[in-house]
Amino acid sequence: MNICRKAPRSQNITEKVKPEHLALLVKTEWQLSYVTPLYQFRHTQLKTYARQLSAFIAAEKQQGLAVEVGGLQNTFKVSFSVLQGLAETNDDPETVLIQVQSKPMFARQEDPPKTVWSGWLSCINGNPEYLQSLPKDFTCLPLFCSKGAEGLSSLVKSWLQRTFDCCFGPLDINQTTLQWLAALWTNCHMETNIQKLKMIWTLPVVPPLQVTYTVDSDDALELWRSTRESSAEKSRGAEDEVTRFMQGLMSHFYRHFRVDLSAGELNQVSSALGSAKLNGKIKISSSRYLISIFSLLTECALLKMP
């Protein structure tokens, strides 16, 4: 990966993004996907898209029944909205949030509809060279995060695919990114209590061995600080710091249990600030480092582009 990993800086995101929007993004576990550029996507036509998608969902849910587009849907209501302020650079298109609301079958008239599915398409700090190389018919929102029933996810995806001629593929959070998140969260302990840094490894033995490695946050921060100090003298990059931080954690584990974790695979990292899994599930509990994390994920998604 040709990522320039600067030390993360905590941005004051609350000034840019509306708090109610931020509340929608944090504290939920998102399933990540990458998306190829959308053809003829217009931020100005979100209402039309909402009508189309709700008719599409209704038609797919009731196979063999035609549905008028724009007709009143009593089962599913779709809304598209722009999450203003999440884009970082001028090249980044604004983030788009999609919500599917539904009224439970036996709900009372006055009950508000419940959000049963939500997802968002975003591009935060996308590679400007790549973004500028696309013709203007294309909008690049490479990162797709979704939450809700699998069936609805695939319906929304298939509608987006048909409408904007794009493709969806699963985006896993690879080892490097997981390690980077572990270091990032440890670093946050200087400001907020992250309680514990928890990592789960699987080792390729028969039967498979799963190791849950929990480090006290103070100890982790101390290790991180010492890593950074020593690397500051040798003026090494941030990526190297992360590697050496992980090596420190692993050699500590080896001293105690004689198990070399580097032979296995890091599956999950979590702390009070959030959790991330290898299979592309991420949950962020604080908006503080949201932009850094999603910049990184945008980059991972762009690397998957054909």
Place this chain on the structure above:
Amino acid sequence: MATLLNLSDSDHSGLSDQSVSTRSSNRSLRIAEQERRKNEAEDPFVLALKYFSEVEAGTPVTGNDELENNLVRVEKVAFSRGLSPEAISIMLDFAMSLRMGSSPCARVLKCLLPASVVPQEAVVRAIVWLTVRKLPTSTQVLFIKWVLTVFDMIDAKDKLRAIYGFIFSFVTDENLCPFICHLLYLLTRKENVRVFRVRKLLEQQSKLGRQPYLLYLLSLYKVFCPELVTLSIPSRMKSGFKNHISPWKSALIGVQRRNGVQVASGISLAFAVRDKTASRKRKHAHLELPPLSPVTIKEPQAAQGSSRKLVPMQQVQSFAQLLQNMHRIELPAQMGSLLGSSLALQYLDCVQDESALLRLNFWLGYALHEEFLFCSDGGANKNPEEALQFLNRLLSAQHFLQEGFNSSDAFLFKFLNVWDGSLLRPQILGLLSNIPVIPSSQIKALLFDPLMQLFFTSSLFFKCGLIECLNHMLLKWLTWHSAYALEDDLDISLNSHTSINITLSGFKDSVMELVHFVGRLASLGLQLEGCHSLLLSFILDFYETVCDTFLKFGLPLVVMPPPGVFYPAFFAADPISVDRLAFIMHRYKVNLTSAKRQEKVTEQAFHISRQTFREFNRYQVFLVNCLWNSNMCYPEAEVRLSDELLAQSGVPQFSTRFDLIHHPAFVSYALDFHHKCWPGRKDTDLNSIKQTKPWSWYLEYLFTQGFDGLKDFLQNNISRRVMMAGDRREDGTQSQELESAPQIKQPLLS
């Protein structure tokens, strides 16, 4: 057939032409009939028709023998010959107007078998009668069924389309609805699809439930106006409209057969089943082609006016239609769907729409990456059958377009690094051979390094396959060069869709790199595989392409094969390899000579390096010395072993062992010739062939065995004089004679 009819005005021109001709033939028939009428007493059939056209309203039916007799007459004609357009018109009018009540109506309808065509006016009039008079429901249904049956025989459809709204109003009739929907399906055009009609159909749907006929009509509406209605057809409902043609079908076929006309082969299945292979079990079916569906959300500025006339790609079913609608075809919502249709590819090739290609490339790249590189659900190893189909389809699309797709090239460069050389080998090699010219600065990293690794670690068959693939690649590059490169314009575009340009010298560098690379692979491959003759054959294929680059493809470049290829080919034990080597050397000579000549004529022409001429001459002298002069160990030879060493081998006259007689590839021919030449001789002395006369006979004999390469080589390099005066070939003077002979063109030694 029926789906095509609602596309454009001219697409039924064939039908209307036909109707014109049948009409005129009817006219001549009529004249003949009139004459007959004068000669004979009046035809009872004509009288019967006259009766039906003139019968007064309210005439009683029961006990009316006249009606019965006339009806029987008409039926007789109808079931034997079919009814003329006029007769159909009269009878239909009689029945639908209910002049004699509704009881004879069904009987008349059942005998309305057209001999040629059905006049549109009659149908329109009958539909009008449908609203005016109270027909019994069963008769109404029978009438619409009849219209559906003869739909393809109606001479024109414009007036029927004009009363689309009128016909549409019948959908509210529960009994007629299934048949009206079918009729509307056949008539609908884009301008007929309106919001109020969609709503009316949806209203019917909520009243009647999920009826397939409503769904099929709505699905056609969706094709034309996806922004108005959406639906998804369950797979069990994909069979189409039921065929409502039973009462007439067999009788109609009989009539048509008797008349010797084939107007329409009955109504074809009006509903095109979208996707027959719907039974996909995979969760992420990235290798499935998306369906050919129209764009749902139109560009705001295009939504008015122009989009009315756009024709969705899905509706184009023949090349003729493609040509007619070329200017107003709407690309499908998902470009990946084009890959499945050669018509669509045809169109894609013509339009050169950058966005469209980019969309196709995104999809293709995504599918290939997911399947072969990310392997998110097992990948190609798990679904070899699907992957195979997909790649075959991609290959056939590339062959059709005669070029590759950017995304598949980019994918291949990544995939070669992880490929095991056996997974889907023919397909991957096929894709590889479609790769466009790579600039020489990148060719090593992208292509040569991964291929080199694969080549040396894989089986003989892979080696052969790879050499063949590289030969195809070279051929494509050269063909592309000869097709696109203009002499005065050195900048040539790499591929008709990209803007990357490459200069002529850049192109030459790339070709040279490729040829040298194959030379290296070939030399080492032959060593590794013990000069296997199969591998050698593929290598010689490659050099047959290389030796003709100048004359066949106009590329001013001549690259000689490395010694590692030349000598194994010459020492090969099979005569075919030696013959092909001789042919290749002959073509090299022809190319070099003509390049030399051109260099003299046009001053600025390219320069072939002295090194190339030197290599060529060295090989040439070697070949002539070995084959012709029986002197392998001449002083300047490139391959030289000390005489002592050769003497130790115990082979007598080692220097002559590779002449045309003793060469292992030809010795059997020499023996055969010897037997034929001197049948009585008991002791075989092959050297006796070397005398003047037997020698020239021997050559003739070899040439008749099909060694054309050898023939070309010898006839062009050994002058006639030498050929004839070869009596003292054994002595050392031969080589001098050869050197001074005009056959080895001295100018080549520039």
